[in-house]
Amino acid sequence: MTTRSRRGPYICGIDAAMDVVSGKWKSLILWELDTHGTRRFGELRRALTGVSEKMLIQHLREMEEDGLIHREVHREVPPRVDYSLTEHGRSLNEALRPLGEWGQRRRERLGVEDALASA
């Protein structure tokens, strides 16, 4: 298993938050679990178009280790594994909301610029 480096010491809050949220798919995993409550591994894989199984599992493991998500294995065949947000995960999602809104306004700005550029 590829090990992780950071997890502190952090020089400020942003630093500490970025450490758990940086990763190509992590904020999308957060979003997906927040809107659906519980998702199976395969459901997440299909929802995050383009993610590789390796990265998905790696991100899920790190987020579990960081206390953001909960992993529940059902001993069935074929296996069933459910992922859901913990309280920390939900609060992180809350904290990300203003950033998401800022990004949404940026998207709209860029959309306008692109439309003007191609006119």
Add this chain to the structure above:
Amino acid sequence: MTTRSRRGPYICGIDAAMDVVSGKWKSLILWELDTHGTRRFGELRRALTGVSEKMLIQHLREMEEDGLIHREVHREVPPRVDYSLTEHGRSLNEALRPLGEWGQRRRERLGVEDALASA
């Protein structure tokens, strides 16, 4: 100059915000400019302990291109270049505040855990 890839298309707001804020030193640059208003290149370099000149300049250029910061050159010898936040940069900093607070709570949690672990 190393070129950048992303700048859209983005699949959601978080994605769009992360694209401009991801980079080892960017949130620190944001913070530094927000608290001091205006900083020279050398002042930033000294404030961000450990940053290399190459990365500092690269981040500053990208942030300028993204409309987050303003760069003002004074034609003096030795040269003087002032960096400051634009309105977009300030609003991004605002949007990052809840995330920073979440990270601060995480730091405090980790601090407690580390203290317990070493006890």
Add this chain to the structure above:
DNA sequence: TTCAATACTTACCTTTTGGTAAGTGAGGTA
């Protein structure tokens, strides 16, 4: 007996990110 479904796991590779260290240019000072 072979296959299907699910959730991984592994080896290997490419791309991206960031660091190091040396160099540039312009003009003021010793």
Add this chain to the structure above:
DNA sequence: TACCTCACTTACCAAAAGGTAAGTATTGAA
């Protein structure tokens, strides 16, 4: 003339992040 400050710039390298594709384990169904 040589040297200084400052803001870069460049070539080169190392590490981290992420992708591809094949393999594993389990067991019920065909």
